[in-house]
Amino acid sequence: xLQQNINSLDVMTLDKMGSRYPSRLSFSRSMxxxxxxxxxxxxxxxxxxxxxxxxxxxxxxxxNNNIYSLVCFSQHLDSADRSxxxxxxxxxxxxxxxSGKLNDDELGRxxxxxxxxxxxxxSSKELVLSRANKSVRLFEHVVNCLSKGKQPDINEINKVxxxxxxxxxxxxGKFGLSDFNNTKEVTDFNQPFRAExxxxxxxxxxxxxxxxxxxxxxxxxxxxxxxxxxxxxxxIGNSTxxxxxxxxxxxxKLINKWMDQYTKxxxxxxxxxxxxxxxxxxxxxxxxxxxYLKEVTTFDEYQIKKNAKTLEDLKKFIDHxxxxxxxxxxxxxxxxxxxxxxxxxxxxxxQLLELYPEDSENFAEDMSDTEVMEINETQTLKELNSVIxxxxxxxxxxxxxxxxxxxxxxxxxxxxxxxxxxxxYNEDGSELEQNLGxxxxxxxxxxxxxxxxxxxxxxxxxxxxxxxRGIIRRIQSLTKYPFAxxxxxxxxKDTIPINMLRFKLSxxxxxxxxxxxxxxxxxxxFSGAPFLSNLNKHNVDSWGFAxxxxxx
Amino acid sequence: xSYSYYEVYTNAQRAFSGLGFPYGADEDAAYIIxxxxxxxxxxxDLFCSFIETNDEQYNYKINLFKNERVIDLNNKSNLxxxxxxxxxxxxxxxxxxxSEFSLINCYxxxxxxxxxxxxxxxxxxxxxxNDNEILCVVNKEKISINKKLFKKKINNTIKIILSNTPNRNxxxxxxxxxxxxxxxLSVGLSPNQISWDKVAALAFKSYVPESEESRSKGAGGxxxxx
Numbered sequence: 001x002l003q004q005n006i007n008s009l010d011v012m013t014l015d016k017m018g019s020r021y022p023s024r025l026s027f028s029r030s031m032x033x034x035x036x037x038x039x040x041x042x043x044x045x046x047x048x049x050x051x052x053x054x055x056x057x058x059x060x061x062x063x064n065n066n067i068y069s070l071v072c073f074s075q076h077l078d079s080a081d082r083s084x085x086x087x088x089x090x091x092x093x094x095x096x097x098x099s100g101k102l103n104d105d106e107l108g109r110x111x112x113x114x115x116x117x118x119x120x121x122x123s124s125k126e127l128v129l130s131r132a133n134k135s136v137r138l139f140e141h142v143v144n145c146l147s148k149g150k151q152p153d154i155n156e157i158n159k160v161x162x163x164x165x166x167x168x169x170x171x172x173g174k175f176g177l178s179d180f181n182n183t184k185e186v187t188d189f190n191q192p193f194r195a196e197x198x199x200x201x202x203x204x205x206x207x208x209x210x211x212x213x214x215x216x217x218x219x220x221x222x223x224x225x226x227x228x229x230x231x232x233x234x235x236i237g238n239s240t241x242x243x244x245x246x247x248x249x250x251x252x253k254l255i256n257k258w259m260d261q262y263t264k265x266x267x268x269x270x271x272x273x274x275x276x277x278x279x280x281x282x283x284x285x286x287x288x289x290x291x292y293l294k295e296v297t298t299f300d301e302y303q304i305k306k307n308a309k310t311l312e313d314l315k316k317f318i319d320h321x322x323x324x325x326x327x328x329x330x331x332x333x334x335x336x337x338x339x340x341x342x343x344x345x346x347x348x349x350x351q352l353l354e355l356y357p358e359d360s361e362n363f364a365e366d367m368s369d370t371e372v373m374e375i376n377e378t379q380t381l382k383e384l385n386s387v388i389x390x391x392x393x394x395x396x397x398x399x400x401x402x403x404x405x406x407x408x409x410x411x412x413x414x415x416x417x418x419x420x421x422x423x424x425y426n427e428d429g430s431e432l433e434q435n436l437g438x439x440x441x442x443x444x445x446x447x448x449x450x451x452x453x454x455x456x457x458x459x460x461x462x463x464x465x466x467x468x469r470g471i472i473r474r475i476q477s478l479t480k481y482p483f484a485x486x487x488x489x490x491x492x493k494d495t496i497p498i499n500m501l502r503f504k505l506s507x508x509x510x511x512x513x514x515x516x517x518x519x520x521x522x523x524x525x526f527s528g529a530p531f532l533s534n535l536n537k538h539n540v541d542s543w544g545f546a547x548x549x550x551x552x
Numbered sequence: 553x554s555y556s557y558y559e560v561y562t563n564a565q566r567a568f569s570g571l572g573f574p575y576g577a578d579e580d581a582a583y584i585i586x587x588x589x590x591x592x593x594x595x596x597d598l599f600c601s602f603i604e605t606n607d608e609q610y611n612y613k614i615n616l617f618k619n620e621r622v623i624d625l626n627n628k629s630n631l632x633x634x635x636x637x638x639x640x641x642x643x644x645x646x647x648x649x650x651s652e653f654s655l656i657n658c659y660x661x662x663x664x665x666x667x668x669x670x671x672x673x674x675x676x677x678x679x680x681x682n683d684n685e686i687l688c689v690v691n692k693e694k695i696s697i698n699k700k701l702f703k704k705k706i707n708n709t710i711k712i713i714l715s716n717t718p719n720r721n722x723x724x725x726x727x728x729x730x731x732x733x734x735x736x737l738s739v740g741l742s743p744n745q746i747s748w749d750k751v752a753a754l755a756f757k758s759y760v761p762e763s764e765e766s767r768s769k770g771a772g773g774x775x776x777x778x
Contacts, residue, residue, distance in 0.1 A: 123554055124740040173558025182737045183556070374670075377643035412566070414759035422760070429760030435575040459643035463614045465637045470576025 009137065011259065014488040015029070015084040018499025019342035020506035021307075022544060023261050023350040024357060026532055028509030028525055029541065031197040036540045038063065042202065042532055044209075047101075049074060053210050053215040056111070058102055059202050063188040069102045070202045074210065075117050083135050084167050084239040084520075091117070093206075097128035099187055099522060101548045104131050118416070124174040127176060127183055128199040130208075132164040135237065139211060141165050142226070146215035149222040149501040155420060157233050160523045161512050162206040165237030171196045184368065193508060194253065199493040200525050203533060204236040215463055229551040235527030238510060244417045245490075245500040246410060249436045253472070253485035257369035258507050259483035265360035269352055270330040278355050279321070285351040285545075286318050288407070292511075292545035296331040305318050305341065313340035314347060350544070357541060361469060373477035375469070377459035384458060384472065387479055388446050394487040395439035396446060406440065407493035409433040424426075439489040441471040487510070511545070554740030557746070561586040563748070563755050564599060567663040571603075573632070574611040580635035582665075587666035589717075589741050591728050596743035598662070600750050601704075602629055612636070618623045620644055622654045627706050630663035638667040642676060653712045660704045661687070664712070669695060669730070679713045681731030689722045693731060 022029065047060035054074050061068040075095045081090040094115040102110070106125075113120030117131050140158040173179040180192070191194035208231055210391070216223040226234075260275040268331070291456055293311050295439050298304060315337055326332050329352060336348040354361050389396070400406050409430040413420045424430045435441065452461065458476070462469055471519070478484040486500065496518050505513070512521035530539045530545020543550070557565075565582035573581055612632050615624045623640070635685050641653045655661070661680060668678035668690050680688040680701065687701040687710065729755030 124556065124738060173556035174555060176556055176740065179557045179737055180732070185734055185737055209620060375639050377639045378646055400615065411760040412758065414756065414761045415757065420760070420762070432760050434757055443576070456642050457647075459636070459639040460616070463616065463640055464612075466577045466612050466632075466636055467574035468576070469574070469635065470579065483691055 005224055011263075012483055012485060013485045014486065014490070014496065014499040016342050017486065017503035018496060019183070019346055020503055020515055021350050022506050022509040023262065023344070023512055024353050024360045024541065025258075025265060025364045025367070026507055026509030027193045027367070028195045029190065029544075030191065030367075030530070031194050032201065032526075032529060032535070032540055033364075034194070035198070035201075036535055036537065044207075045069070045207070047213075052076070052215075053217075054215040056210070058106070058107070058204060059486050060101065061198065061202070066099070066186070066188055067101045068097060068099055069098045070243075071102060071110055071114065072203070072206050073106065073111060075115065077133070082136070084133065084165070086394075088167065089119070091131035092133045093131060093168070093202055093203075093210075095130045095132070095199060096122070096126050097127070097195055097202075098126045098213060100125060102195075109525055118175060120175070124176070124178045124182060126177050127171060127187065127195040129170040130166050130168060130178055130199055130203065131164040132197075132203060132236070135160050135162055135165055142211050143215045143218060146212060146226065147206055147219040147223045149224050150221075150231050151224070151227050154230050154233055157230060157549055159297055160237075161233075161527055162204075163211055164203065164520070165239055165336050166200065166203065167239045168243075169196050169238070191353070191365065197508070200236055200238075201529070204526050204529075206232070206532070207236060208234065218267040227514045228231070228531070229243070231552045232528060232530060232534075233523030233546065234511065234550060235529075238523050238525060239520065240501055240505065240523065242419050242421055242497055242501075244504050245497050246434065246436055247498050248486060248504060249438065251371060251488070253369045253481055254374075256478070256481040258367055261360075261363040261367055263361045263493045264484070265353055266349055268359040269356045270328070270333055272329055272356070274326055274329055274332070282316060282351065282355055283321055285354055286314060286347065287320070287346045288547060288550075289351060289545045290314050290318065291547045291549075294513055295547055296514075299513040303515050305514070306341075309341050310343040310347070313344040316340070317344055317348065318342055318353070324522065332541050354544065356542075375458060375462070375473050376476045377457060379458045379476060380454065381456050381458065382454035384475065385446070385449055385454060387475060388442060391479065392439075392442045392446075392475070392485075395442040395489070398439050398443065398489045399494075400440055400443060404493040406491055407435070408491045408495060408522035412488075424491075435470055437491045438471075438485060440491060442475065445471050445475075451480075519529055553745060554724065554742055556740060557586060557590060558600045560589050560596070560741050560743060561618055563751055564596070566755035566758045567599070567751045568631075569590065569714070570754045572604065577610070577612075577632070577635065581631045583636070583675050584631060584663050584666045586741075587669070589743055590733055590736050592704070592736065593726070593728075594741075594744065594747075596747040598750055600747040602631055602660075603754065605629075605704075616640075621650055621652060622656060624656050627657045630660050634637075634663050634667050638664060638671075638691040641712060641714065642671060645676065651714045652707060653714075654716045656709045657706075658710050659706060661708065661710050662701050665690070665695060665697065668712075672730075675716050676717050677713070677715050679719050681713070682709065686722055686724065689719045691718045691726065692720065693729065694721070694730040695730070696722050699725040724747065738772045 017392050039241055041062040043060055045060045046056060049055040054076055057072040059070045077090055077092045096110055096114045122129060130518055141156060142152050183195060184190050208226055212225050214531055317340055333348055336345050357385055409422050409424050410432055411422055411429050422429055458472060461509055498515055498521050499519055505523055510525055510528055512524040515521040528543035528550055561582050564585040565578050568578035568581045585595040585599045588598055601640055614633055644650050665688055672692060678690045687698045706740045
């Protein structure tokens with residue numbers, strides 16, 4: 001049974017986490033469904049841009065009886081100041097999603113603070129803070145085309161994929177923003193990253209409004225708007241670095257929840273019988289994924305090889321499906337698991353979920369979890385020891401006497417208060433290491449308690465050994481959470497940090513995965529998604545693995 | 553200026569880490585401070601008063617007498633000893649019929665309240681007393697506090713009584729209605745700015761200064777503008 005295959009050992013290693021793809025459960029997908037089916041209304045309440053596209057735009061979002069506002073500030077930026085790095089201090093555009101309708105006083109307050117990003121202050125009314133830079137080449141290209149009355153070539157669009165590229169999308173209490181517990185309670189955004197996804201989706205709308213405005217001002221008589229078949233291929237870019245990786249270690253119950261919901265959805269589907277119509281649709285979905293992979297551009301050698309292998313395997317899988325008759329989906333999935341690379345296995349699963357939308361619908365609306373971790377005071381050291389041996393055997397296998405297994409350390413940088421990765425034997429600062437090396441901490445605890453009186457309770461032990469409070473609480477709290485831990489040593493020299501980023505980004509729904517090093521990458525959000533003007537029940541969920549011919 | 557719960561907790565946790573609190577102990581201490589700040593009881597000020605008396609040594613050894621009902625805290629702050637002590641008395645309470653515990657040399661018992669409040673959801677309700685009077689009563693939805701509990705005293709002795717049934721309401725100086733946490737969260741937390749800056753300076757001790765090399769290697773991110 002697949003259930004036996006989809007256990008934590010199978011899926012929570014770094015290489016498999018780094019082979020994930022967006023699915024119906026991804027936050028961008030579920031947000032767009034709610035936007036459509038719950039009849040959210042979005043309109044521009046202010047559009048005050050000069051001829052060059054600098055100024056202020058406000059979008060209002062009406063959900064149930066509530067109003068939210070997304071404010072966009074666009075300014076001139078010298079080329080020298082334009083940087084994707086989080087240490088940048090100026091951006092082409094800056095955004096805030098706030099609860100309520102904006103008045104002039106609030107707009108003034110936001111204008112003073114939002115463009116400053118991390119250096120500004122936000123109130124608990126603000127839900128999301130973001131900024132984006134232009135893709136200078138594509139933005140100028142599209143302006144030029146539109147101003148001459150022409151549509152840009154979709155091949156040029158495909159090379160970059162976006163007009164604006166965000167470099168951070170903050171929420172959940174950062175820089176004074178509303179805490180998620182508050183957002184969940186008092187707004188309509190009751191799922192993780194739902195408010196953030198709405199903000200990103202509207203920023204995408206803004207990117208098109210901005211480019212069309214500049215083109216029109218450049219040549220009012222000839223300028224045209226982007227055609228749907230071209231503009232739908234535009235996503236919103238995102239540049240992401242190491243900041244995302246510690247999130248996965250620090251929110252184990254949440255990560256478990258995401259994987260658990262995904263696994264439950266899949267488990268429901270794989271036990272169904274295959275019918276010919278579904279099988280035919282499945283083949284088409286796999287063909288679409290194949291074409292998507294052919295069209296995606298990256299210059300990263302590792303990713304190019306990985307994509308090439310996936311293309312090869314996916315072709316074989318598609319051919320295999322045509323030639324064999326299976327009764328249950330599980331047999332097909334098992335075949336992919338046994339014969340193809342991890343990317344192909346994942347594509348096989350996420351595309352299968354597309355065939356049975358009803359099986360993932362409710363799971364996608366239940367992606368949040370309490371993150372409280374607690375000490376089990378009465379557990380004995382003997383019992384704790386047993387839990388470690390059963391649940392953390394992967395951690396006990398690492399030989400930390402070898403320098404390479406203890407090579408990296410995670411820290412918070414004094415310059416930007418952001419997570420960074422250092423080399424323990426080549427750089428200063430490892431004494432201030434963040435507590436993210438779970439395997440190392442587990443081993444340290446394990447070797448210590450084996451020499452203790454194993455009949456002691458954890459509470460007794462911690463009175464004299466509080467240095468183990470954190471790791472004991474983690475181990476005890478996660479006993480029943482099979483997907484909570486990254487089951488690899490993330491301090492090892494051969495760690496590829498962007499594997500963790502890809503895992504998280506897949507649940508966000510990011511695509512066009514384009515690594516720039518082992519520590520940062522670019523992706524797109526909402527590439528291929530319908531814009532507000534043509535969003536409907538037929539296309540709201542059909543934009544996964546979008547390709548250049550998806551819109552004809 | 554208003555701050556989010558996340559910011560207060562994170563700043564406090566990093567500050568405790570900067571003070572040398574180990575992993576886990578830093579989280580518990582930050583939870584205690586943020587709990588007070590959330591309920592407008594000046595958690596960040598309390599943190600600063602702890603900093604003034606703390607010798608920057610994380611010293612935690614706690615003596616257990618043969619009598620498990622008496623625990624000597626050696627006049628160390630409950631920001632350090634409290635989490636372990638409350639775990640311990642709860643474990644004794646859960647495994648035996650013992651419900652009364654004496655904490656001797658308990659310097660700052662106020663910090664025990666957030667720790668006791670965590671057990672409400674497990675139907676364990678605490679009461680803190682000294683010889684003469686009730687200092688704190690924990691109930692299902694309300695915690696009542698005697699102002700005297702905020703006083704720090706060397707060689708202080710208190711008694712904690714645990715029960716599986718909610719305590720009777722007591723009229724004390726301060727009432728905390730736990731349901732108000734949502735209201736406070738919705739407007740943000742407002743710590744004393746001078747104290748906040750002190751805590752932020754301590755948190756800074758847990759950060760690593762960057763060299764040009766580590767900036768380029770460690771951050772990721774690039775400058776390509778395509």
